[in-house]
Amino acid sequence: MTTSRRWSIDIYLDEHEDERTTHAEARLRTSDKTQLLGRGAAHRNPADTDIAEIGDELAAARALSDLAHKLLHTAASDIESITHERVRLHS
Structure with a gap:
């Protein structure tokens, strides 16, 4: 049996010309x-x-990388709450 779920990621970009920062x-x-x-x-x-x-590309890539790290941390925390053992996940 196949189960499908949908996750979505929205990326919001703000450019600040006076700071030369996105x-x-x-x-x-x-x-x-x-x-x-x-x-x-x-x-x-x-x-x-x-x-x-x-x-835009650099800022979005860095935001996605930060999100990926947070998702790994969330998964590790979820596993630890079930197993009651320390978990270390590698990307």
């Missing part, structure tokens, strides 16, 4: 109402060409 939030919502948030940022050197897409 901030990203990656928000995970699962079918069991779990919600996790990852954050990331990209900082443009004043000498670099202003290409917004590159800042």
